[in-house]
Amino acid sequence: MGERNEQRMIFPFYPLWVSTKYIRSGKQLILGGYMQAVLMAGGKGTRLLPLTVYRPKPMIPFFNRPMVEYILRSLVEMGVDEVFILVGYLKERIMDYFGDGSELGIEIHYSNKDNIKLGTAGATRKVVDMIDDTFMVVSSDVLTNLDLKALYEYHKKKKALATIALSQVEDPTQYGIAIVDSKNRITHFKEKPKPEEAFSNLVNAGIYVFEPEVFDLVPKGQEFDYSKNLFPKMLDENLPLYGFPFKEYWNDVGRPSSFLQAINDVFLGKLKLPEARVDTLKGNVEYGGAIFTGQRCRIRRFNVRGFAVIGDNVEIGRNVKIEHSVIFSNTVIEEGAEIKEAIIGENVYIGKGVLIKEGSVIGDNSVIEDFSKIGSNVKIWVESRIGKESIILPD
Numbered sequence: 200m201g202e203r204n205e206q207r208m209i210f211p212f213y214p215l216w217v218s219t220k221y222i223r224s225g226k227q228l229i230l231g232g233y234m235q236a237v238l239m240a241g242g243k244g245t246r247l248l249p250l251t252v253y254r255p256k257p258m259i260p261f262f263n264r265p266m267v268e269y270i271l272r273s274l275v276e277m278g279v280d281e282v283f284i285l286v287g288y289l290k291e292r293i294m295d296y297f298g299d300g301s302e303l304g305i306e307i308h309y310s311n312k313d314n315i316k317l318g319t320a321g322a323t324r325k326v327v328d329m330i331d332d333t334f335m336v337v338s339s340d341v342l343t344n345l346d347l348k349a350l351y352e353y354h355k356k357k358k359a360l361a362t363i364a365l366s367q368v369e370d371p372t373q374y375g376i377a378i379v380d381s382k383n384r385i386t387h388f389k390e391k392p393k394p395e396e397a398f399s400n401l402v403n404a405g406i407y408v409f410e411p412e413v414f415d416l417v418p419k420g421q422e423f424d425y426s427k428n429l430f431p432k433m434l435d436e437n438l439p440l441y442g443f444p445f446k447e448y449w450n451d452v453g454r455p456s457s458f459l460q461a462i463n464d465v466f467l468g469k470l471k472l473p474e475a476r477v478d479t480l481k482g483n484v485e486y487g488g489a490i491f492t493g494q495r496c497r498i499r500r501f502n503v504r505g506f507a508v509i510g511d512n513v514e515i516g517r518n519v520k521i522e523h524s525v526i527f528s529n530t531v532i533e534e535g536a537e538i539k540e541a542i543i544g545e546n547v548y549i550g551k552g553v554l555i556k557e558g559s560v561i562g563d564n565s566v567i568e569d570f571s572k573i574g575s576n577v578k579i580w581v582e583s584r585i586g587k588e589s590i591i592l593p594d
């Protein structure tokens with residue numbers, strides 16, 4: 200909003216409907232020819248702690264790129280020209296990495312830099328004055344093969360005021376659930392239902408299309424959420440809120456287990472990431488597993504089962520066994536260590552013969568000394584030091 204006001208001061212006689220972004224970007228003044236989107240990236244990612252102590256959830260590396268980069272690239276691919284990123288928690292990490300968006304070929308602006316608690320719809324409200332036409336809002340947490348263009352066109356065809364992409368899941372209790380009528384108009388919506396209230400397994404996938412005027416329903420400067428406030432309000436007022444059920448891959452990476460699942464799904468070809476460059480390095484694989492490494496790694500012959508996804512500058516000693524695990528950058532794993540279904544943070548030292556069991560997460564900058572054992576589902580906080588031959592068990 201601030202930016203537009205500034206521009207209006209510079210060009211005080213531009214009629215209101217001429218958006219200044221056309222002037223900035225030199226794009227053609229064709230209605231509908233310029234697409235804008237909003238990316239929600241202010242959340243804390245609490246369920247992924249300790250991985251989110253030093254990085255916001257969207258910046259968690261996924262095949263050595265921030266997770267959010269994939270959805271941003273999908274927006275670019277569908278023709279989006281300008282993205283407003285709603286930042287908050289650890290915003291600098293996002294802003295430093297993506298800058299003005301020129302490397303991705305889009306124009307990026309950041310909003311809610313003061314991290315005011317406005318909720319997702321309230322924070323979008325702040326940038327809506329800069330948006331002239333139908334636009335998309337996407338969560339930065341999701342990895343999906345959903346055809347964003349098809350969703351956008353569906354919204355247009357239905358003449359909806361808002362359309363929610365709906366995925367089908369087995370357990371809907373962690374999500375917002377919707378019931379649609381035969382024309383896919385949403386008739387009921389409930390955020391995070393109790394098991395007995397779970398009347399549908401069609402869930403809000405965190406990807407929406409809106410007409411800007413919907414935001415007249417959103418109070419300025421107040422906390423207002425899409426799922427808890429805006430969608431129920433639209434239903435109360437009988438406004439056209441549509442669902443777009445889709446069957447393509449979708450994973451909202453809520454927990455360490457769903458993060459590992461998403462990695463596995465890339466190797467299985469279920470989740471397609473153009474940038475993932477998944478390779479199987481034959482010769483290093485004893486049981487038949489797939490390995491993906493970043494740059495400048497020093498790796499001895501080691502055993503992989505399932506997969507090992509390894510960041511930059513990682514050192515791995517002899518006879519290490521890695522099974523369905525992810526190792527972030529700058530980490531050292533000494534001889535004979537065994538790591539199973541775990542996520543090892545950045546700049547971690549894992550001593551000789553250390554055993555890390557399934558479901559564990561080791562926070563950044565930690566040291567696990569020789570022959571220690573980390574039990575199943577243990578979260579080791581950042582900067583921890585686990586002395587030699589220690590045993591850490593879950594609660």
Ligand SMILES: CC(=O)N[C@H]1[C@@H](OP(=O)(O)OP(=O)(O)OC[C@H]2O[C@@H](n3ccc(=O)[nH]c3=O)[C@H](O)[C@@H]2O)O[C@H](CO)[C@@H](O)[C@@H]1O
Pocket residue numbers: 239240241242243244285286287317318319337338339340373374375376390391402403404405424425426427451
């Ligand atoms: C209340 C809400 O939205 N619920 C939806 C959200 O649940 P979920 O519990 O995942 O909602 P979160 O609050 O974690 O975050 C949703 C999105 O909003 C962003 N964010 C969050 C808080 C904040 O202050 N600023 C901000 O930008 C997050 O980065 C994220 O991209 O996504 C699910 C799909 O994944 C949907 O099924 C839920 O209906």
